[in-house]
Amino acid sequence: MANSVGVVATATICAVLVGEVVLHAKPLGRLNIQWTPADAPQADVAVSPATRDAAARDGHPPAAYVGKGKDGHYWAWAEIDGHPVRVLIDTGASAVALTPEDARRAGVDLELLVYNRDVNTAQGVTHAAAVTLNHVSVAGAEVNGVEALVVPRGLSSSLLGMSYLGRLEGFEATRSGLILHP
Numbered sequence: 001m002a003n004s005v006g007v008v009a010t011a012t013i014c015a016v017l018v019g020e021v022v023l024h025a026k027p028l029g030r031l032n033i034q035w036t037p038a039d040a041p042q043a044d045v046a047v048s049p050a051t052r053d054a055a056a057r058d059g060h061p062p063a064a065y066v067g068k069g070k071d072g073h074y075w076a077w078a079e080i081d082g083h084p085v086r087v088l089i090d091t092g093a094s095a096v097a098l099t100p101e102d103a104r105r106a107g108v109d110l111e112l113l114v115y116n117r118d119v120n121t122a123q124g125v126t127h128a129a130a131v132t133l134n135h136v137s138v139a140g141a142e143v144n145g146v147e148a149l150v151v152p153r154g155l156s157s158s159l160l161g162m163s164y165l166g167r168l169e170g171f172e173a174t175r176s177g178l179i180l181h182p
Helices: 050-055 100-105
Strands: 005-008 020-023 030-037 064-067 075-080 084-088 096-098 114-120 123-140 141-150 156-161 170-173 177-181
Touching: 020 141, 084 100, 096 100, 114 141
Parallel strands: 084 156, 096 141
Antiparallel strands: 005 030, 020 030, 064 177, 075 084, 075 123, 096 156, 114 123, 123 141, 170 177
């Protein structure tokens, strides 16, 4: 997982050694900047816990920010039931869809699942198992009781779909990233 350093956003810094630090000058207050190796899809950028706490005291949850990856997609680390899972944010997916490996990492007991849901993937129709995730958080945007599917074949990565995104107050795509409004 990425290393984090809290700083106040005022500029953009790129290409540091073999990795990359991306600092987006957005009106989000204090940002949490993370470093990842150059071969990683992208680094997540989110508001810091201090800013989140201050905004909560004011009665306004802060927006969370996920930077766009070099491949043009929005990649993020989601905390699913207390476990980190790398996800592709996909507004075209109706539900959160987890690979078996990521489901296991998130604490799902695969032996108890019943694969009785038909789903369409890029590789065709397959069966999936429905689960409910207690807690999903991306860059500080938290949602409880998220419906999800465990898809044993056809996914190259887990997807963060509309069963999570649709429960947010809103979200918006910009040229450089995705803003999640809890």
